[in-house]
Amino acid sequence: MLQKVVRSTIIDAPIGRVWAVIRDFNGHDQWHSVVDASRIERGERSDQVGCVRNFNLKDGNHIREQLLTLDDRHYKSTYCIVEATVPLQRYVATVTLKPVTDGNRTFWHWESTFATPPGMERELTDMVAQGVYEAGFENLRKHLREGGDLRLPGSSRDSTLATMPRALPVASRRIVVKHYGGPEQMVLEDADCPAPGPGEVRIRQRAIGVNYIDVYLRRGWIPPxxxxxxxxxxxAAGSVLDWGEGAGSTMGFLPGDRVAYLWHVPGSYAQVRNVPADAVVHLPPTVEDETAAALLLKGLTADYLVHDLGQLDRPRPGGAPRVLVHAAAGGVGLLVCAWARKLGATVIGTVSSETKARLAREYGCQHVIVSDNYRFAEAVQKLGGADVLVDGLGEAARDENLAALARRGHWISLGNATGALAQVDTHALLAKSITFSRPVVFDYVATRAELERRAARLWAALADGTLRAPPVERHSLAGAAEAHARLERRATSGALVLLA
Ligand SMILES: NC(=O)c1ccc[n+]([C@@H]2O[C@H](COP(=O)([O-])OP(=O)(O)OC[C@H]3O[C@@H](n4cnc5c(N)ncnc54)[C@H](OP(=O)(O)O)[C@@H]3O)[C@@H](O)[C@H]2O)c1
Structure with missing residues (x-):
């Protein structure tokens, strides 16, 4: 008969920090008091499923265990004993972590099944439950309390906190665009993430935001x-693994911290990535990784559109401005509709289907124009014309945009989903004193202070109900091509996220 041992506890540290220690299949000698030495056989990586670790225990016993599964998304790993001087037979164990609701503590569940020689059931069950699991809980608490996970051998705590606790490459997979072209050009490859450089934070990514600019890059529209x-x-959003010189604790990061970033250098379609600490923000406990990936870039775009360029937060002589939002049911579109409406604007949107129209209305768009061929100017003029135009469509909508704008309207050209906007005729602008902007979100978060200020405003808007996160369509990292294909077919609404 198989014995079953189940133990669980709460650890007073964020899940990412606990996981960073536990997932290291070769690290138990650093924190578990029963393990004297640990070694991975055949020079394999300690996070390679199938690798075998060799334990010398302090009581003189010897155990070889094999890693069976390692799931960074669900913080779960399974392993089994393949050989041992202790008579544990058919031993299979699973470790699972879950975040406690407040986000800063971790629930740790450890369970196993095994057979024993007759008569040894009680002795071995107690040994596993108390000597391994319960002792392990206490040992890990002590290890984290003393900052053992932050130290390099032979260095002082302070100096190590300021530099990197580990400097090895970490196994990762990433999407590579083989040649500029269609979605089929994106393939998933194994590629280690190197040690973080000076000023960089290495992040284990869990959710990656898909943005329309990713399509432009894949097509080869922006080769530089x-x-x-x-x-x-x-x-992307995930948790801090480690950092290079000058980043880390001096900038407020610790291993396991939940973070998200946007950065003007592409490369986030990956499991593990180094990014400058200046581009990284901490996530509030209430914001899940998927929500962060769906919201950060698009939400900060909505932020500068409504506040900086639209100036919707300031009183206007002519009363409530009319804001025209194209792709109103898209990732950016829904957020702009909601925020503009909250600030008192009259929101007009264009979408290509009735289903999208319903969603746009739910997010605050009062007048929805359904058109899949970019004919909307007449309908907008019937409402008085657009004082602010949020245009992610580009070329195919150019003439209708000019016709839809009100006198002294402001045309914000932020994207080119239909094709690059050819030169804008200044005489056409002159006819109605139209102003024109061509902004990029990265210029609105160019300093750490500005990124933090805008991100704080975004999380606050989410918390007080000003904004609702858009619906999220999830794909695996390997499914990036399908995500792009759907985005380009106009088949999506809300935000797309890849799960690493
Ligand atoms: N400059 C910046 O700072 C910045 C930042 C973020 C995003 N953007 C831009 O904002 C726009 C929206 O980005 P997003 O990521 O949120 O995407 P999205 O709006 O979720 O998706 C694009 C939408 O554009 C509409 N569309 C119309 N004609 C299209 C066509 N021929 N091909 C594909 N889509 C078409 C579709 O909505 P309908 O079917 O309803 O027409 C589609 O769902 C993009 O132009 C993007 O480049 C700019």
Whole structure:
């Protein structure tokens, strides 16, 4: 008969920090008092499923265990004993972590099943439950309390906190665009993430935001930003693994901290990535990784659109401004609709289907124009014309945009989903004293202070109900091509996220 041992506890540290210690299949000798020495056989990596670790225990016993599964998304690993001087037979154990609701503590569940020689059931069950699991809980608490996970051998705590606790490459997978072209050009490859450089934080990414700019990069529309063979993606959320010189604790980061970033250098379609600490913000406990990946870049775009360029937070002589939002049911569109409405604007949106129209209305769009061929100017003029135009469509909507704008309207051209906007005729602008902006979100978060200020405003808007996160369509990292294909077919609404 199989014996079953189940133990669980709460650890007073964020889940990412606990996981960073536990997932290291070769690290138990650093924190578990029963393990004297640990070694991975055949020079394999300690996070390679199938690798075998060799334990010398302090009581003189010897155990070889094999890693069976390692799931960074669900913080779960399974392993089994393949050989041992202790008579544990068919031993299979699973470790699972879950975040406690407040986000800063961790629930740790450890369970196993095994057979024993007759008569040894009680002795071995007690040994596993108390000597391994319960002792392990206490040992790990002590290890984290003393900052053992932050120290390099032979260095003082303070100096190590300021530099990197580990400097090895970490196994990762990433999407590579083989050649500029269609979604099929994106393939998943194994590629180690190198040790973080000076000023960089290494992040184990869990959710990656998909943005329309990723499509432009893949097609080869912006070669200076991404060459063929490059990895697309401008943002992600996950947890801190480690950091390079000058980043880390001096900038407020610790291993396991939950973070998100947006950065003007593509490369986020990956499991593990180094990014400058200046581009990284902490996540509030209430914001899940998926929500952060769906919201950060798009939400900060909505932030500068409504506050900086639209100036919707300031009183206007003519009363409530009319804001025209194209792709109103898209990732950016829904957020702009909601925020503009909250600030008192009259919100007009264009979408290509009735289903999208319903969603846009739910997010605050009062007048929805359904058109899949970019004919909307007449309907907008019937409402008085657009004082602010949020245009992610580009070329196909150019003439209708000019016709839809009100006198002294402001045309914000932020994207080119239909094709690059050809030169804008200044005489056409002159006819109605139209102003024109061509902004990029990265210029609105160019300093750490500005990024933090805007991110704080975004999380606050989410918390007080000003904004609702858009619906999220999830794909695996390997499914990036399908995500792009759907985005380009206009088949999506809300935000798309890749799960690493
Ligand atoms: N400059 C910046 O700072 C910045 C930052 C973020 C995003 N953007 C831009 O904002 C726009 C929206 O980005 P997003 O990531 O939130 O994407 P999205 O709006 O979720 O998706 C694009 C939407 O554009 C509409 N569309 C119309 N014609 C299209 C066509 N021929 N091909 C594909 N889509 C078409 C579709 O909505 P319908 O079917 O309803 O028409 C589609 O769902 C993009 O232009 C993007 O480049 C700019």
């Amino acid at each position: 930003m991404m060459a063929e063979g490059g990895t697309p993606g401008m943002e």
